Amino acid sequence: MTELIETIVKALVDHPEEVSVKEVDDGEKLVYQLTVHSSDMGKVIGKQGRVAKAIRTVVNAAGTSQNKRISLEIV
Numbered sequence: 438m439t440e441l442i443e444t445i446v447k448a449l450v451d452h453p454e455e456v457s458v459k460e461v462d463d464g465e466k467l468v469y470q471l472t473v474h475s476s477d478m479g480k481v482i483g484k485q486g487r488v489a490k491a492i493r494t495v496v497n498a499a500g501t502s503q504n505k506r507i508s509l510e511i512v
Contacts, residue, residue, distance in 0.1 A: 441499055442469055442509070445492055450477035466506045469496065473511070481511055 439458040447453035452474035461468040473481050482489045493509045500507040 438496065438500060438507075439469065442471060442492070442496060445495065446471060446473065446481060449480050449488070450474065451480075452477055466508060467500070467503065468508045468510060470510045470512050478511070 439460055442458045443456055446456050446458075450456060450473055455472075455474040455477075457472045459470040459472070461470060471481070480488070481492075483491075489509075489511060496509050497507055
């Protein structure tokens with residue numbers, strides 16, 4: 438799942454080398470923490486959060502087989 442998130446985000450940003458995803462397992466919830474360069478933050482979030490919402494939708498759809506709630510945090 439981290440590879441999926443990195444692939445999607447690296448295509449959007451100007452500094453793909455600074456994209457990192459950290460996975461935190463919280464028992465019933467799986468949290469992915471996405472870190473990008475500060476100048477790329479707006480590109481990942483998008484206008485009114487539309488890009489971030491689309492990324493979260495793809496991640497949730499891909500993670501339905503794990504029977505856990507999946508959350509994406511942009512740090």
